[in-house]
Amino acid sequence: MHVKSLWRYPVKSLLGEELDSAGVTVAGIEGDRVYALRDGDAVLSAKRTGSLFGAAARYLDGHVEVRWPDGTTSRDGDGDLDAKLSQLSGREVVLTDRSRAGTVDIVTGPDSTTTEGPDGRFSPPRGTFFDSAPIHLLTTSSLAHLRALYPDGSVDERRFRPNIVVDTGTDAVVQEQGWIGREVSIGPVVVRVIKSCKRCVMTTHAQSELPQDRGILKTLARSTGNSLGVLAEVITPGIVRVNDPVTPG
Secondary structure: OEEEEEEEOOEOOOEOEEEOEEEEEOOEEOOOOOEEEEEOOEEOOOOOOHHHHHOEEEEEOOEEEEEOOOOOEEEOOOOOHHHHHHHHHOOOOEEEEHHHOOOOEEEOOOOOOOOOOOOOEEOOOOOOOOOOOOEEEEEHHHHHHHHHHOOOOOOOHHHHOOOEEEEOOOOOOOHHHHHOOOEEEEOOEEEEEEEEEEOOHHHHOOEOOEOOOOHHHHHHHHHOOOEEEEEEEEEEOEEEEOOOEEEEO
16 A cells, blocks of 8 residues: 555645645644634635635645636735635635634534534634544545446545545455554554544535536445545654555554
């Protein structure tokens, strides 16, 4: 097994960026979910506001750059950035970094079918913008399993917003569920897998060239109890690179 791809999402619920390597701390991949769109005492999620997938973010030297659908970019500190993000989301928001997160709720929607909390709102770990854990692992075998169940679907790893995609081959099995409760070495980094990743309406949204596909979530609901991938906490920090070996303990 080895690392197939690495992803981070500098602004919660905006599209993210693919990486060749990434520093990993106890707070997750460096630059991951360090910003969010704050609306009063809560932050927005594409669980409710699917239009957030209309923009992408990348992390540059401690700053965030937002790329708009027309190909132009903005950076944190630009005077009109909050106004543009408000137009994207359809409500007045302020780009907020994690150091000022404090205690916030994450806003979901009545059709989110997330199990991370009640419909409407749920609370992330204090001082973070993660739904519940800093690292999300997904395997190629789980994606193959979903494709086998839903051959006409638009199944793509980007729909599931993983941090680390592990190449476990093309056998159609949900392999990583067997890692729950175990430590997994990823190059020099060690994580402890703590639970399944419950899926929600975000997996069905259109993004980039991927169309809206409600069948993704319906298939997962029927076959896996809305789970795909696993969530983990970091035991040993380090730098992870594409093609690093992955070894479940």
